[in-house]
Amino acid sequence: MADNEILVVGGAGYIGSHMCKYLWRRGYRPIVLDNLVCGHRAAVQWGPFIQGDIGDPETLDRVFSEYDIKGVLHFAAYTCVPESVDIPLKYYGNNVANTINLLQGMVRHGVNRLIFSSSCATYGVSDGTPMSEDHVQHPITPYGRTKWMVEQILDDVESAYGLRAVCLRYFNAAGADPDGHLGEDHRPETHLIPIIIKTALGQRDFLSVYGDDYPTRDGTCVRDYIHVEDLAQAHLLALERLLAGGPGGKYNLGNGDGATVREVIERTRGITQASIPVRFEERRPGDVPVLIGSSEKAIRELGWRPQYSDLDAIIETAWNWHRRYPDGYPE
Numbered sequence: 058m059a060d061n062e063i064l065v066v067g068g069a070g071y072i073g074s075h076m077c078k079y080l081w082r083r084g085y086r087p088i089v090l091d092n093l094v095c096g097h098r099a100a101v102q103w104g105p106f107i108q109g110d111i112g113d114p115e116t117l118d119r120v121f122s123e124y125d126i127k128g129v130l131h132f133a134a135y136t137c138v139p140e141s142v143d144i145p146l147k148y149y150g151n152n153v154a155n156t157i158n159l160l161q162g163m164v165r166h167g168v169n170r171l172i173f174s175s176s177c178a179t180y181g182v183s184d185g186t187p188m189s190e191d192h193v194q195h196p197i198t199p200y201g202r203t204k205w206m207v208e209q210i211l212d213d214v215e216s217a218y219g220l221r222a223v224c225l226r227y228f229n230a231a232g233a234d235p236d237g238h239l240g241e242d243h244r245p246e247t248h249l250i251p252i253i254i255k256t257a258l259g260q261r262d263f264l265s266v267y268g269d270d271y272p273t274r275d276g277t278c279v280r281d282y283i284h285v286e287d288l289a290q291a292h293l294l295a296l297e298r299l300l301a302g303g304p305g306g307k308y309n310l311g312n313g314d315g316a317t318v319r320e321v322i323e324r325t326r327g328i329t330q331a332s333i334p335v336r337f338e339e340r341r342p343g344d345v346p347v348l349i350g351s352s353e354k355a356i357r358e359l360g361w362r363p364q365y366s367d368l369d370a371i372i373e374t375a376w377n378w379h380r381r382y383p384d385g386y387p388e
């Protein structure tokens with residue numbers, strides 16, 4: 058057994074796989090547990106892989122017994138906001154009930170450090186200015202409520218069992234591995250930047266823009282896009298703080314700046330030199346006009362220093378990966 062083993066639940070997925078590479082580069086051994094419902098086996102390249110589900114206590118017991126897990130990074134969640142409106146029980150079942158099962162496994166095995174992937178969706182509607190962590194949390198979608206519920210559960214679990222958790226509230230994760238080995242491959246894809254790129258590659262005839270009548274500068278939604286590599290950096294800083302005996306906490310991870318859907322399309326046109334046909338459609342259920350995060354707390358307390366804040370850098374890394382792997386990961 059090594060003393061540098063970190064369990065990465067959902068490590069075959071988009072953010073989880075980038076995290077594993079980041080951990081490996083810094084001398085940790087990522088142990089990936091993933092059921093491959095959303096993840097890709099080919100994205101697991103930096104440590105052992107166990108195919109299994111956090112909903113299964115026996116799988117958890119096996120993993121926690123076999124490896125000397127120092128901490129857990131939990132990325133295993135369904136993340137599609139509109140789908141959560143249509144099929145909420147799928148979201149409560151996986152994102153909440155299965156997370157409780159994971160927590161029970163951690164408590165059984167005395168593993169007491171967790172980094173939890175939370176979301177800006179826990180805030181609900183904002184007034185358009187960058188939100189700090191003390192902004193009221195009033196999620197408006199089942200997805201947002203699952204993340205909010207787990208945050209509440211973690212507060213209680215810390216008080217009762219001493220399990221320390223850092224909740225990282227991501228804004229819109231985007232971009233790809235700067236080395237070009239890893240990228241974003243959801244099936245079906247619902248996220249804006251990969252869909253724009255697939256349209257640029259000619260894999261889609263047009264891009265649907267959901268709503269152009271929002272109260273924003275050009276009528277389309279504003280989001281704060283944050284590079285996946287910068288997210289990984291924040292996770293490692295939070296983990297190392299816990300490993301050093303530091304406290305848990307809740308942190309936003311965003312750039313403090315937003316781009317509209319139209320602006321993201323324009324920037325992608327500039328980078329790809331493709332025309333990218335667009336059709337305007339009805340608003341999508343669950344979308345809010347503006348989500349921008351202030352990450353002052355993560356910068357101050359965790360020492361987080363995002364390296365890829367520029368939207369062009371985010372789109373360029375995604376474009377490079379999609380050009381290299383136009384059909385995504387091999388199955």
Ligand SMILES: O=c1ccn([C@@H]2O[C@H](COP(=O)(O)OP(=O)(O)O[C@H]3O[C@H](CO)[C@H](O)[C@H](O)[C@H]3O)[C@@H](O)[C@H]2O)c(=O)[nH]1
Pocket residue numbers: 136137138176177178227228229230247248249250252264265266267268278279280318341344348
């Ligand atoms: O084909 C598309 C896809 C998206 N959009 C728009 O682009 C914006 C961004 O949409 P994404 O689906 O890329 O991202 P979301 O803001 O919906 O979701 C992201 O933020 C959420 C929190 O609000 C969750 O954390 C979720 O997992 C994460 O991907 C939205 O205004 C959406 O309506 C389009 O116009 N056309």
